[in-house]
Amino acid sequence: MPENIKERIEQLRHEINRHNENYYQLDEPSISDLEFDTLLKELQDLEAQYPEYQDDNSPTHRVGGGITKNFPTVQHQFRMYSLDNSYDFDDLADWEKRIIKTIDEPVEFVAELKFDGASISILYENGTLVQAVTRGDGFQGDEITSNVRTISDIPLRLKGDYPERFFMRGEIYLTRKNFDKINKQREEEGLDPFMNPRNTASGTLKMQDSREVRKRRLSSVLYQFVAEEAPADTHWELLHKARDWGFTISEQIKLCKNLDEIKDFINFWDEERHQLPFEIDGIVLKVNSLKQQKQLGYTAKSPRWAMAYKFKAEKAETELQSVSYQVGRTGAITPVANLKPVLLAGTIVKRASLHNEDIIKKLDLHEHDFVYVEKGGEIIPKIVGVNIEKRSPESKKIEYIKNCPECGTALIKLEDQAIHFCPNDLHCPPQVVGRMIHYVSRKALNIENLGSETIEQLYQAKLIENPADFYTLTKAQLLPLERMAEKSAQNIIDGIEKSKEIPFEKVLFGIGIKHVGETVAKKLVKNFSSIDELKNATVEELCQVEDIGSKIAESIVEFFKNPENILMLERLKSYGVQLEKRQTTSEILSNTLEGKTFLFTGKLSLFTRESAEEMVEKHGGKNISAVSKNLNYLIVGEKAGSKLKKAQELGTVQILDEQEFLDLFS
Ligand code: AMP
Ligand code: ZN
Numbered sequence: 001m002p003e004n005i006k007e008r009i010e011q012l013r014h015e016i017n018r019h020n021e022n023y024y025q026l027d028e029p030s031i032s033d034l035e036f037d038t039l040l041k042e043l044q045d046l047e048a049q050y051p052e053y054q055d056d057n058s059p060t061h062r063v064g065g066g067i068t069k070n071f072p073t074v075q076h077q078f079r080m081y082s083l084d085n086s087y088d089f090d091d092l093a094d095w096e097k098r099i100i101k102t103i104d105e106p107v108e109f110v111a112e113l114k115f116d117g118a119s120i121s122i123l124y125e126n127g128t129l130v131q132a133v134t135r136g137d138g139f140q141g142d143e144i145t146s147n148v149r150t151i152s153d154i155p156l157r158l159k160g161d162y163p164e165r166f167f168m169r170g171e172i173y174l175t176r177k178n179f180d181k182i183n184k185q186r187e188e189e190g191l192d193p194f195m196n197p198r199n200t201a202s203g204t205l206k207m208q209d210s211r212e213v214r215k216r217r218l219s220s221v222l223y224q225f226v227a228e229e230a231p232a233d234t235h236w237e238l239l240h241k242a243r244d245w246g247f248t249i250s251e252q253i254k255l256c257k258n259l260d261e262i263k264d265f266i267n268f269w270d271e272e273r274h275q276l277p278f279e280i281d282g283i284v285l286k287v288n289s290l291k292q293q294k295q296l297g298y299t300a301k302s303p304r305w306a307m308a309y310k311f312k313a314e315k316a317e318t319e320l321q322s323v324s325y326q327v328g329r330t331g332a333i334t335p336v337a338n339l340k341p342v343l344l345a346g347t348i349v350k351r352a353s354l355h356n357e358d359i360i361k362k363l364d365l366h367e368h369d370f371v372y373v374e375k376g377g378e379i380i381p382k383i384v385g386v387n388i389e390k391r392s393p394e395s396k397k398i399e400y401i402k403n404c405p406e407c408g409t410a411l412i413k414l415e416d417q418a419i420h421f422c423p424n425d426l427h428c429p430p431q432v433v434g435r436m437i438h439y440v441s442r443k444a445l446n447i448e449n450l451g452s453e454t455i456e457q458l459y460q461a462k463l464i465e466n467p468a469d470f471y472t473l474t475k476a477q478l479l480p481l482e483r484m485a486e487k488s489a490q491n492i493i494d495g496i497e498k499s500k501e502i503p504f505e506k507v508l509f510g511i512g513i514k515h516v517g518e519t520v521a522k523k524l525v526k527n528f529s530s531i532d533e534l535k536n537a538t539v540e541e542l543c544q545v546e547d548i549g550s551k552i553a554e555s556i557v558e559f560f561k562n563p564e565n566i567l568m569l570e571r572l573k574s575y576g577v578q579l580e581k582r583q584t585t586s587e588i589l590s591n592t593l594e595g596k597t598f599l600f601t602g603k604l605s606l607f608t609r610e611s612a613e614e615m616v617e618k619h620g621g622k623n624i625s626a627v628s629k630n631l632n633y634l635i636v637g638e639k640a641g642s643k644l645k646k647a648q649e650l651g652t653v654q655i656l657d658e659q660e661f662l663d664l665f666s
Contacts, residue, residue, distance in 0.1 A: 073141070170220055358418050439467040604658060
């Protein structure tokens with residue numbers, strides 16, 4: 001029997017790896033998410049049941065799932081130095097001269113791109129990835145192994161003839177394409193877009209949920225082998241060996257014999273970098289021979305054998321024509337500078353983001369100022385300064401608006417935020433449209449074929465004003481819209497009809513209660529099985545739920561105070577949208593646990609928390625996520641903490657160990 005199990009485990013791993021590859025590299029999933037999750041679940045269950053077949057490189061780790069609350073600090077065995085910077089060819093020539101003076105034999109250089117991401121050090125032992133650590137302060141960093149495992153082009157197991165133990169260093173980054181994709185999706189979900197790929201990449205590495213990390217589709221490039229001993233004499237050879245072991249090594253590296261060849265490389269990429277699918281901020285030059293590297297050594301901060309050449313951020317001067325204000329789908333106001341068109345980094349720039357009032361104040365921006373615009377990592381250029389000499393004495397300061405440009409409501413500014421908001425969320429046009437776009441989005445009601453443009457048109461035509469209106473739409477109303485064919489109209493109607501099957505937790509996310517994201521919605525549904533139960537909950541009761549603080553709780557209570565929201569919910573209910581948790585009867589195996597509530601805490605060893613919770617539900621019980629007098633059973637594993645203490649204090653909760661829990665079924 002175990003032989004069969006082992007075979008099945010290997011087969012599943014193989015298949016999941018293959019699908020993963022299609023998903024990332026070809027960008028087209030070969031099976032549905034559901035099918036994928038089913039395979040994965042089977043593998044996870046088998047691995048939990050047969051720990052002897054555990055393998056750190058199983059795709060169950062690749063796909064994430066682990067939650068890290070605090071990343072442990074790890075000392076770097078070899079310090080991660082920074083690089084010395086040079087900004088022009090004179091600096092470079094000085095550096096080369098110093099090197100030639102120290103080394104009296106020919107010196108070769110490897111020229112590489114300077115990737116703009118987050119640096120990482122990954123430890124491999126016996127061909128297996130064992131640990132990944134951020135750069136931190138160079139002496140110690142954060143251990144983020146489980147997140148790094150989810151990055152698809154980082155090998156978990158090496159091929160060929162690799163050394164027994166070594167570190168590979170490199171950069172984790174986001175391609176422009178994936179960065180845009182993330183922002184597009186955030187926009188659909190009513191979230192503010194991220195500023196630039198670099199910060200998004202480093203922020204992603206520190207996310208607690210590795211499943212979310214996987215979805216961001218980070219990329220890697222490795223550029224440095226580090227160990228007590230190297231299996232080659234030059235950096236160039238090491239890079240090529242590393243490529244054979246399975247690492248992604250940059251395609252754009254060049255061996256240069258002298259300064260002229262280095263300059264050619266720099267000039268070429270200064271032009272061409274805008275065509276790369278990712279962002280770079282310069283070029284890195286490294287002495288090729290490891291023996292020479294050793295001879296040159298390190299300064300207090302950086303290796304003498306390496307140098308970064310930073311590209312100048314491209315800058316242009318132009319006239320500010322006006323400042324306009326955009327209202328986002330969440331009501332956030334973004335000031336935008338309208339500029340006299342100017343050529344910058346190969347594109348014509350007409351607008352620049354001003355971000356918020358503080359930035360306008362800091363620039364001391366006046367009407368018709370001449371401003372410097374720069375294109376850094378951000379997609380939208382920004383204003384970095386004002387040419388005061390060209391300012392006319394009569395010109396007036398830019399005054400920030402007090403009222404919403406879309407609906408006239410007085411703007412508010414939250415204590416801890418730099419951004420202004422329009423609080424009229426139910427009637428401010430972009431917010432109304434934003435709410436409906438959020439409602440149909442993939443993670444909410446997933447109404448396919450109903451895009452933001454169509455919603456905009458329907459709103460303009462006064463056919464819809466809130467999510468409940470979708471359910472009264474008719475084909476006859478859709479057909480007159482621009483570019484609306486018979487077939488697409490039918491698809492929309494069908495999609496809306498199908499959304500009535502979407503489970504409560506997604507509907508709860510979809511109706512757009514402020515601060516209620518996907519995860520919070522799930523947690524709420526675990527504790528409140530219908531919209532009416534939730535409506536009647538007090539702030540205190542809501543705060544009992546795991547991860548729900550007073551900010552979220554108050555926002556929920558506030559939402560239900562508004563009669564317009566209540567009316568919308570009543571209408572949704574009457575159209576048959578799921579506003580309570582549905583128990584599929586086929587899943588119920590018995591009613592042994594009926595009416596009883598359960599909570600698991602500590603490290604479980606006989607089963608996983610998910611499978612235990614599933615078992616509770618299949619036998620008629622209910623899982624809740626906080627210790628209160630509503631709790632009947634607390635099942636404690638190893639190292640149970642505050643929950644156990646609280647249950648003991650309460651005295652009304654039955655405390656069981658894992659075996660005692662299983663005994664409930666016999
Ligand atoms: P800086 O942060 O300006 O001191 O530059 C040093 C950083 O450049 C390193 O910590 C790396 O993260 C990054 N870097 C990007 N590409 C390379 C490369 N090809 N070789 C070495 N470092 C690189
Ligand atoms: Zn408004």
